[in-house]
Amino acid sequence: xxxxxxxxLHINLIEFxxxxxxxxxxxxxxxMIIGPTGAGKTILLESIVGFWKPEKGRIWLEGSEITQELPxxxxxxxxxxxxxxxxxxxxxxxxxxxLKKKTKNGxxxxxxxxxxxxxxxxxxxxxxxxxxxGEQQRVALARSLVxxxxxxxxxxxxxxxxxxxxxxxxxxxxxVLARRKTTVIHISHDLNDAWALANKLAIFRDGLLxxxxxxxxxxxxxxxxxxxxxxGASILDGTVVANGSGPCLIDVxxxxxxxxDCTDPGKKVQVALRPEDIIVSKExxxxxxxxxxxxxxxxxxVPEGRASFLHLAVNExxxxxxxxxxxxxxxxxxPGDSIYAMIKSxxxxxxx
Amino acid sequence: MFRFSLTAVTFFITLLxxxxxxxxxxxxxxxxIRQNIxxxxxxxxxxxxxxxxxxxxxxxxxxxxPIGYALSRFKFWGKGFVKTIIDMPIxxxxxxxxxxxxxxxxxxxxxxxxxxxxxxxVFTKKGIVAAQFFTALPYAIRIMKSTFDYVNPRIEFVxxxxxxxxxxxxxxxxxxxxxxxxxxxxxxxxxxxxxxFGTVLILAGGSYMRTExxxxxxxxxxxxxxxxxxxTSGIVxxxxxxxxxxxxxxAEVSI
Numbered sequence: 001x002x003x004x005x006x007x008x009l010h011i012n013l014i015e016f017x018x019x020x021x022x023x024x025x026x027x028x029x030x031x032m033i034i035g036p037t038g039a040g041k042t043i044l045l046e047s048i049v050g051f052w053k054p055e056k057g058r059i060w061l062e063g064s065e066i067t068q069e070l071p072x073x074x075x076x077x078x079x080x081x082x083x084x085x086x087x088x089x090x091x092x093x094x095x096x097x098x099l100k101k102k103t104k105n106g107x108x109x110x111x112x113x114x115x116x117x118x119x120x121x122x123x124x125x126x127x128x129x130x131x132x133x134g135e136q137q138r139v140a141l142a143r144s145l146v147x148x149x150x151x152x153x154x155x156x157x158x159x160x161x162x163x164x165x166x167x168x169x170x171x172x173x174x175x176v177l178a179r180r181k182t183t184v185i186h187i188s189h190d191l192n193d194a195w196a197l198a199n200k201l202a203i204f205r206d207g208l209l210x211x212x213x214x215x216x217x218x219x220x221x222x223x224x225x226x227x228x229x230x231x232g233a234s235i236l237d238g239t240v241v242a243n244g245s246g247p248c249l250i251d252v253x254x255x256x257x258x259x260x261d262c263t264d265p266g267k268k269v270q271v272a273l274r275p276e277d278i279i280v281s282k283e284x285x286x287x288x289x290x291x292x293x294x295x296x297x298x299x300x301x302v303p304e305g306r307a308s309f310l311h312l313a314v315n316e317x318x319x320x321x322x323x324x325x326x327x328x329x330x331x332x333x334x335p336g337d338s339i340y341a342m343i344k345s346x347x348x349x350x351x352x
Numbered sequence: 353m354f355r356f357s358l359t360a361v362t363f364f365i366t367l368l369x370x371x372x373x374x375x376x377x378x379x380x381x382x383x384x385i386r387q388n389i390x391x392x393x394x395x396x397x398x399x400x401x402x403x404x405x406x407x408x409x410x411x412x413x414x415x416x417x418p419i420g421y422a423l424s425r426f427k428f429w430g431k432g433f434v435k436t437i438i439d440m441p442i443x444x445x446x447x448x449x450x451x452x453x454x455x456x457x458x459x460x461x462x463x464x465x466x467x468x469x470x471x472x473x474v475f476t477k478k479g480i481v482a483a484q485f486f487t488a489l490p491y492a493i494r495i496m497k498s499t500f501d502y503v504n505p506r507i508e509f510v511x512x513x514x515x516x517x518x519x520x521x522x523x524x525x526x527x528x529x530x531x532x533x534x535x536x537x538x539x540x541x542x543x544x545x546x547x548x549f550g551t552v553l554i555l556a557g558g559s560y561m562r563t564e565x566x567x568x569x570x571x572x573x574x575x576x577x578x579x580x581x582x583x584t585s586g587i588v589x590x591x592x593x594x595x596x597x598x599x600x601x602x603a604e605v606s607i
Contacts, residue, residue, distance in 0.1 A: 049513050080506050143514070
């Protein structure tokens with residue numbers, strides 16, 4: 001029996017709908033939900049807490065069904081993007097609010113403990129409106145964490161924070177979570193959040209759960225072009241040529257790739273490549289372990305922060321590769337130059 | 353030019369209103385007002401107005417808070433119908449509302465039932481409260497609904513996820529966050545109650561020193577040609593409205 005299970009959940013709120021949502025989590029899992037705006041992600045979280053009644057489907061937590069349970073008895077916490085702090089309470093009262101319902105003793109110490117671990121102990125006497133966004137966010141986290149919820153739901157908790165604050169808050173959050181073994185479901189637009197925090201990933205679109213699995217699985221084997229685009233992988237169409245004793249050989253039109261995944265020869269497949277798994281070199285490399293070496297032409301270099309995407313082409317087929325800006329400078333290549341791309345068979349994954 | 357003419361029209365109307373209100377204060381002499389205020393009729397009327405007005409306001413708020421919250425938060429069958437009916441008295445002439453109430457509390461089964469419970473609203477002081485209640489209630493509900501619309505439901509959600517029931521959340525979170533709107537709603541209700549004329553006249557009757565509230569005093573004295581008394585009750589009503597609007601503007605809520 002898994003720790004948390006959603007089974008065939010349907011929600012209909014007219015403006016938003018969720019259909020056939022099913023997934024399981026183990027205790028201590030950190031699930032990241034990504035998907036475009038309007039995919040029904042927030043509605044899913046609010047249904048798990050119990051604010052919306054499902055049309056169909058069931059929800060289990062720790063082996064007992066909670067589908068019909070009132071939110072106040074579920075012991076599930078929620079943190080919103082805009083923090084939803086209680087404006088007429090001080091920071092201390094906000095954090096203590098949930099505790100007061102559960103216990104009479106030691107509230108002061110417990111609040112101070114959690115405030116210290118989230119570095120907000122100097123703000124306890126202030127009103128929420130006098131705090132910065134990052135501080136308010138940590139108060140909201142403290143308020144939810146202090147009652148030790150069985151499950152913590154977070155709806156884009158970091159989206160209003162600048163990148164440096166984001167990293168800092170992620171670290172603080174991971175520290176606090178690790179000590180409590182809290183199971184988390186977190187909605188984000190930022191793939192970096194997923195890499196930094198999560199071990200499970202779910203992709204939503206139009207109220208449907210498109211793919212759910214471990215981070216590795218979803219990032220390397222996206223089940224559709226839409227998911228591949230979303231998680232930044234490229235997808236190539238191909239046909240299996242040979243399926244012998246070694247790795248599987250796949251014809252993707254303009255060149256061949258070997259993959260550790262395999263299926264019957266002649267079968268049409270899609271393979272997924274991640275831009276950070278491909279290495280490039282100006283000269284034809286020798287003596288390296290990568291099984292796929294492809295001669296390509298550099299189309300263009302697209303800088304993106306501290307890294308750049310190289311768009312490579314072999315006739316009609318395009319590949320994108322993520323390299324550091326430093327590496328681009330060292331390579332000394334310009335559009336039109338020929339360049340070799342290398343990728344391990346282990347990183348060429350058949351998705352369909 | 354466009355901007356100038358629009359501003360000019362605005363000022364013109366404001367000026368007319370100021371003159372109209374001002375004349376209320378300019379025409380009578382101070383001595384007249386002092387005498388009139390201490391006359392037995394005015395003292396009776398003022399006292400009755402305050403007592404019925406306060407009673408009605410309390411009753412109005414007791415109903416407006418839950419109804420406003422229900423209309424703001426919940427979806428339920430027939431909500432559109434309920435909203436239309438509750439809002440209707442705003443557009444209704446007061447006299448018609450009074451007539452409807454008179455018929456309902458008169459000889460119908462409802463009237464008889466209430467009568468046997470000791471609640472006789474026809475031509476009585478209780479009738480004044482009933483008339484004021486139904487006249488002011490729609491305004492109070494509207495203000496409370498829009499006030500609760502502005503309370504972020506996510507704060508209430510968080511409160512519930514932290515173990516508080518809907519009722520506890522309403523008391524701990526929603527009500528304190530709606531305090532400006534509640535104040536505005538109370539003040540507007542009180543002003544509406546004090547100023548209700550048509551409904552009171554029809555349901556409670558406008559009998560001298562019996563069901564005589566301030567607007568009735570104004571009306572009765574105008575009929576006898578006793579301008580001094582009429583003006584004095586006018587001034588008292590005006591002061592109440594001024595204070596009400598002032599507090600309402602301070603509370604910064606929208607209807």
